[in-house]
Amino acid sequence: MNCDLILKNIDRQVKLSPDEADDLCSLLSVRKIKKKEFLLREGDICLYEYFVNQGCFRAYYLDLTGMEHNFYFAVEDWWISDIHSRVYATPSFCNIVALEDAELLQISQVRLEEFLQRAPNMERFFRIAYQFSLANIQLKFLRMFHMSAEERYRYFRDKYPQLDQRIPQKHIASFLGLTPEFFNTVRSKVLRAG
């Protein structure tokens, strides 16, 4: 199993001992997912935290009218799960689906909690990771909520150029809270203006 990427990812925040690293890796399992397959479906309880080794995912929820709303993308070196469902152990409101063939590492919530009890370094890693996520999502919230469609798209391109190339327009539109049609006119305008 290829744990290189995840260990490098963790090493950016905390230094695990070789034993801790081995312990972690022994708890991980590989999961291969084909394009369009679901990692999580609405109503399921999210039992795992996932780390993307390869591929691309989108997380979305369905509103009352059945429309899909994307709210998270994940590619290589990103973590993904439904944190709400996982933490509260309640049925998920959202779906996670592969946009490309993908390989994940997964650790079950139960094993993760046990591991955190005996590995303060990992407790620390997640504390820091969540702290950064929170800092970033708060800023994202400000930006997304008070910016025009064009500003939002410019910000997205700036921040995630690799995603802008890789992910179909309609999913970016949804991520930005726009209709595909209107997003397309915005996008054309931005491309013309540079």
Add this chain to the structure above:
Amino acid sequence: MNCDLILKNIDRQVKLSPDEADDLCSLLSVRKIKKKEFLLREGDICLYEYFVNQGCFRAYYLDLTGMEHNFYFAVEDWWISDIHSRVYATPSFCNIVALEDAELLQISQVRLEEFLQRAPNMERFFRIAYQFSLANIQLKFLRMFHMSAEERYRYFRDKYPQLDQRIPQKHIASFLGLTPEFFNTVRSKVLRAG
């Protein structure tokens, strides 16, 4: 110094030993703030994590045109700080101001980090607290971004009835991403309809 409320708050997630509780309390100091005084100003680096013992705060940022956008309220038993500024040790984008005379407990970022190194229980507390915040803010993000003005206000009333009563309309309008004028018409409609 009155540490009852904060210790109860922490006790909901983790059990601190009496020594750990004393250790924590020795690091806290009381801060009294009058209505309209600033706890944090844009450009300052946020050096503390705060816990509200009494009173009410709003956090907002100024956009390019000088308009204020509220994004967080805190009352008794809530934590508040600019997590982005505090964690990255960069100048804050936001302002935090008291809406009422208030009393806070504060702990400096430096002391907090030191404390977390020696108190795995508190590391755990913050990991869990951030985890819940993240779960909730993600859900809030979904709701706020894809709901109409009226739905957003109904959700706000439902979730924070105490804030709806306590905070001036114009600040709720801003929190919901609406102009005070438009918010007022929405609010009137909701009050009429029940």
Add this chain to the structure above:
DNA sequence: CGTCTATTTGAATGTACTCAAAAGCGGTGG
């Protein structure tokens, strides 16, 4: 090659905003 889905374009509509002005309310000084 044909089918299905995604993107592009346009017209009509609606939601929320800006600007303007009146009415209400709270605090302060005479």
Add this chain to the structure above:
DNA sequence: CCACCGCTTTTGAGTACATTCAAATAGACG
């Protein structure tokens, strides 16, 4: 205690940004 001032809330008219619906074009996949 009341009158005034400033700030907040309410109301309305005109406008802009984004949506819905419809249809044509382009692209992906079997």
